[in-house]
Amino acid sequence: MRDTYFSFFILLLLSIQGSFAQQMPIDFSDTNDDFIGFSGSSFAFNLDPTDGNNAVGQFFNDGSVTSQGFFLDLSRAIDLEVQKTITLSFYAFDPNMHKIVLKLENGTNPDVEVETTRPGISPADWTTVTFDFSNAKLSSNGSTINAEGIYSRVTIFIDIDDNSSGTYLIDDIDDGSEPENPNELDVIYTDLVWSDEFDGANGAIDSNNWFHQTQFPQGNSWFNGELQHYTNRIENSFIEDGFLNIVAIRENFRDQGVTTQFTSARLNSKFAFTYGRVDVRAKLPFGNGTWPAIWTLGRNINENGAYWDNQGFGTTNWPATGEIDIMEHGLHAVNEVSSALHTPSSFGNTVNTRTQVLADVANEFHVYSLNWSPDQISFLIDDEIYYRYNPAVQDANTWPFDLDQYILLNVAMGGFAGAVDSSFDRSAMLIDYVRVFQNNTLSTEEVGISDFEVYPNPANSIINITSNKIIDKVELYSILGQQMLLKTRNVTEFNVSNFQAGTYILKIYSGNTIENKRIIIN
Secondary structure, three states: OOOOOOOOHHHHHHHHOOOOOEOOOEOOOOHHHOOEEEOOOEEEEEEEOOEEEEEEEEEEEOOOOOOOEEEEEEEEEEEOOOOOEEEEEEEEOOOOOEEEEEEEEEEOOOOEEEEEEEOOOOOOOEEEEEEEHHHEEEOOOOOEEOOOOEEEEEEEEEOOOOOOOEEEEEEEEEOOOOOOOOOOOOOOOOEEEEEEOOOOOOEOOOOOOEEEOOOOOEOOEOHHHEOEEEOOOOOOEEEEOOEEEEEEEEEEEEEOOEEEEEEEOEEEEEEEEOOEEEEEEEEOOOOOOEEEEEEEEEOOEOOOOOHHHHOOOOOEOOOOOOEEEEEEEOOOOOOEEEEEEEEOOEOOOOOEEEEEEOOOOOOOOEEEEEEEOOOOEEEEEOOEEEEEEOOOOOOOOOOOOOOOEEEEEEEEEEHHHOOOOOOOOEEEEEEEEEEEEEOOOOOOOOOOOOOOEEEOOOEOOEEEEEOOOOOOEEEEEEOOOOEEEEEEOOOOEEEOOOOOOEEEEEEEEEOOEEEEEEEEEO
16 A cells, blocks of 8 residues: 555545455355445445344345446355356345346456346245356346356346345345365465564674665655655664564655655565565554554566666556555554555555454554465454455456565555644554565476477476476476465466576476476576
8 A cells, every 4th residue: 555646545445345355155144245335325234134143145226226236345256167047035124026236247257137027025034046157148148148257246237127125134145166285285385485583683684684675766755745854864773672663753864865753664575476475573563643554566677776676676656567555554443454566457446455453553563464375365353264265257457466476574654644743742553573485395306308398498488398298387496495386277488587597496387297307597
C-alpha cells in the first residue's frame, strides 16, 4: 500500500476488509463468510429461525434498483471440471416464488450463471436449490453453455429484474468439495537462506544487509501524503540489545530542500528472492498517525533512490512489479493490523486485503509472516494463517509474483494513517529478527545420461528445455544454494535475463525423475 497515489484508498480498505478468505462449503459459521452487497443490497449474519444454534447469512434487497446482488471472493476457487452443480439452502419469510441467479466470476473462462426458481412455500421453511452449470448461460450474451474452468468469485442475485424489497436467508452453499485445513500451507520452507538477528554490537545497522532509502521518489515528497523525511542517521535506525530500532521522531528537519516535522527510517534489504517464507518478529510504535510497515517490492521497481533501482534493475513501474504488504498498522483501529497485495488488477479501485485484531501490538511481540509459493501467497501472524491469495487466473495482471522481491522495513508518519497525535514525540518499531526460508537442498552432481536437453547454455535470456517427458517443475539455485526461481506446470522455458552472471544449478522434476544441470548465465 506504500506506493499508491489514490487518495480514496483507505475508504476502500474499510469497505471490503474480510471478503477474501473463504472456501467452499460456505456455512456462515465465521466472519470470513461475509458477502458484499452492491447496488443497495446489504448482508448480515443472523440465526436460523428453525435452529437458534445455526448461523446463516441474511441477504437484504431494498428494491431501489433491479440489479441488486451480493458477492464473495474465495480463497480456493470453484473447479467446474470436478463438480458441475452447486447447491444452497434458501429461506424466505413470505410464501412467494423467488428467482435466484448464481453467477461465477473472476475465472479462467468468461463469467457464467445459472438461474433457478425457488417455489413458494407456506409456512416459511428452508428449501434446497440446485444450480447445474452443465446447462449454464454466458453472462455476456445469454447463450447456453456447458461451463468449464475455475472461478474465484460467487455472486448471488435474488429476484433480479424485480424492484421488490425483501429479506432472505441462505445457508450451506456447497460445490461438493472437501474443505481444506485453514492452517495448512501448500509449500513448507525449511532452510534458512538469509537473516538478520540484530545480535551484533550496539550502534549502526549492518550495511551488508540493509540500505537506507532517503531520496524522494517523486519530486519533493514521498508517496501517500507521508509527512516524514527518511534519514540514514543513527537516531532513526540503530541496533540496541539485540533489536533493530526504527524510530519516528517529531523534529523539524530539512533535507532535499524540504522541511518536515518528522524523521524516520526506511530500509531496503540487499537480498532479493523468489518464493519462500519471511518471518519478522516485531513490536510496533505507539501513537495515532504512525504507519509501520513490513513489506516487499519487486526488485525490478523503477523507483528513484531505491537500492535495486540504483543497481540497475529498475525496469518496471509500480504496480506491475507486485507489492506484498506483510504487515501494516495505522490504517485501521489501534491493534488492528492488515496485509495486502498490489498488482495491476488490484490497486486503487480493487484491493486484495485482510485485517486482524491483535492484543497490544506496541507492547507485545508478534511474528508477522509471508509464505510465497508459485501458486499462492499466505499471510500468517504467530504462525496462524489468516489470509490467502491464489487467484484463479495467474497472469501479469493478477500475479506479478514470479520474480525476485526484496524486503522493506519502515515507519511512515501521517498519510493514510491520518493525523499525528499532537502529543507524539517519538516511538520505535522494534524488530527482533528478519528470516527468509527456502528449500535449497541440491547436489551439483549431474547425471550421466540425460532425459532433458537444456539450451542455450551459457545463456543470457530464455533457456529452453526439451524432453519426451512432461516436466512437472524446475528450480534454479545459486551456487551457494539460494533458490532463485521455481516454475511448475509443464515447463518448457524460463527467463534468466534478470539474474546476475554466474554459475547456477537447475533441478528438473518429472514424475519420480530429478536431474541437476549446471547453467552458466552471462
